[in-house]
Amino acid sequence: MNNFSPNMLKTFNDCPKKYYFKYIQQISAPQRSLPFEKGKKIHALANYYLRGDDISKLEKTLNQDENTTWQLLKSNEYFQKQYINSEYNLSCKVGDYWIGGRIDAIVKDESGIYILDYKTGTIPKNPEMDYQTMVYLLATDAYFKDTYKIYFVYIDLKNNTNIKIQLTNELKNKYLIELKKTCSTIAKTTEFKKVESNCKYCECQKFCYSLI
Numbered sequence: 001m002n003n004f005s006p007n008m009l010k011t012f013n014d015c016p017k018k019y020y021f022k023y024i025q026q027i028s029a030p031q032r033s034l035p036f037e038k039g040k041k042i043h044a045l046a047n048y049y050l051r052g053d054d055i056s057k058l059e060k061t062l063n064q065d066e067n068t069t070w071q072l073l074k075s076n077e078y079f080q081k082q083y084i085n086s087e088y089n090l091s092c093k094v095g096d097y098w099i100g101g102r103i104d105a106i107v108k109d110e111s112g113i114y115i116l117d118y119k120t121g122t123i124p125k126n127p128e129m130d131y132q133t134m135v136y137l138l139a140t141d142a143y144f145k146d147t148y149k150i151y152f153v154y155i156d157l158k159n160n161t162n163i164k165i166q167l168t169n170e171l172k173n174k175y176l177i178e179l180k181k182t183c184s185t186i187a188k189t190t191e192f193k194k195v196e197s198n199c200k201y202c203e204c205q206k207f208c209y210s211l212i
Contacts, residue, residue: 002183009182010131016195038065072157078114094179097184101135106140112151127163138175150167152167194208
């Protein structure tokens, strides 16, 4: 496999065995429904809203918690910038491998291009070096061919904060080295070992031992 998404890279980094189950054996594990459904609903609303669709009927279906989150997102400063695209697939080649994924939204102003990623849950502990940040910044930079400054913005709806990361030449080189290394490691792996320390909260835990 020579095509990698941020989730695939994160999963392998957390636990190669989990990667094996999800992306090689393609075994689906159940997820907690409430946070997952809330996130799906907010992302869908954001996509329709940014495209200019009438969302008034959909807004009436939100419960109080969902509406509070949605109002925070709708009033966010980055949602006021010029819309380019949303729920958009972008990819680029890094060495011998393709990386990419679906971006929540891309907007712009006179300062540059902003990749928006809205989180109803937690944001990464190290946002600058998260695989999602790396992949989306490089893919967007490749698409616009160095004609704009590129920023990645995590919109943290849980804490009502924004974290902005600019793609610099230094970061770009770090990302390329890290992604080439990780993709190459995955491609060459033949024994997908379990990381025991990550088992406690893993959704694969219930069937992991029985399938080994």
